[in-house]
Structures are given as C-alpha cells and as structure tokens.
Amino acid sequence: MYKHILVPVDFSEYSKKALGIAVELAEKFGSKITVLHVVHEEGYFTVFLSENEFEELKKKIVPSVHEQFQKLENELLGGKNIEHDFIIRYGAPYAEIILELEENDYDLVIVSSHGATGLKSLFPYGGTAEKVVRRSPVDVLVVRKD
Numbered sequence: 521m522y523k524h525i526l527v528p529v530d531f532s533e534y535s536k537k538a539l540g541i542a543v544e545l546a547e548k549f550g551s552k553i554t555v556l557h558v559v560h561e562e563g564y565f566t567v568f569l570s571e572n573e574f575e576e577l578k579k580k581i582v583p584s585v586h587e588q589f590q591k592l593e594n595e596l597l598g599g600k601n602i603e604h605d606f607i608i609r610y611g612a613p614y615a616e617i618i619l620e621l622e623e624n625d626y627d628l629v630i631v632s633s634h635g636a637t638g639l640k641s642l643f644p645y646g647g648t649a650e651k652v653v654r655r656s657p658v659d660v661l662v663v664r665k666d
Contacts, residue, residue, distance in 0.1 A: 521549050523627050525626065526629045558617065614652055617652050621658055
C-alpha cells in the first residue's frame with residue numbers, strides 16, 4: 521500500500537511518536553522510511569551574525585542533527601529490517617517538506633500535530649502540520665500528541 525513514507529522530525533517526543541507509527545506501517549507494508557529534518561534558516565540571524573559566523577553555526581548544527589538521527593535509529597529502527605535513510609534540508613520547514621514530497625516518490629507523509637515547542641497555533645494542528653495537510657501531493661497522517 522505505502523511504499524515510501526516521509527517522516528519530518530524536529531526530535532521532539534511528538535515527532536518520535538510519528539516515526540514510531542511509520543515503523544509500524546513499514547513493518548506491515550514493507551515500506552521504506554525517509555526521516556527528514558529541516559534546519560530552519562532564520563533570515564534575521566544575519567542581522568546579529570556575519571555571514572561567516574552564520575556558516576560556522578551551520579557547521580555545528582549538522583553534526584548535532586546527525587547525532588539525533590543516530591539516536592532515533594537506535595531507539596526506533598535498531599534491529600528492524602526496514603529500509604530507511606535520513607536527510608537534512610535547509611529553509612522553512614513546511615516549504616521544505618512539500619518540496620521533498622514533490623521532488624521524490626513518496627506515498628505518505630506522517631507529521632505530528634505539535635512540534636518541539638508544543639505550542640498551540642491558531643489552527644487545529646500545529647502550523648507546520650496544517651500547511652503540510654493543505655499542500656501535500658500525497659496522503660497525510662497527522663499524529664496527535666496524546
């Protein structure tokens with residue numbers, strides 16, 4: 521049914537829950553899982569940092585993201601025979617998620633209803649999840665925080 525599942529993560533407990541559901545589906549359907557983390561590039565950082573300082577900051581972020589990927593792999597994918605990969609994109613999370621979906625062959629995206637902040641937005645879903653639901657070219661499964 522679902523051959524390739526995209527799971528955007530921000531390393532919150534909410535996104536770990538979404539990845540856990542993806543693992544269950546992958547085991548059932550033999551799906552591949554791609555775990556995506558979007559490094560949110562804030563334009564206003566360059567007001568406070570020079571371009572070189574900003575590039576140095578980005579260099580520190582990538583190893584940290586890879587460490588988090590390794591933890592997710594150990595916690596949720598370790599020992600399971602599930603094809604998976606991890607990717608990093610840079611930009612606005614919802615836009616990069618949609619671009620990833622459009623540029624590659626996915627059947628399903630699983631997003632958590634809340635992100636790392638746990639803040640409620642003006643929408644019934646978190647801001648990123650709401651935008652993904654509206655714009656996704658594939659099926660979307662929204663995982664609630666409860």
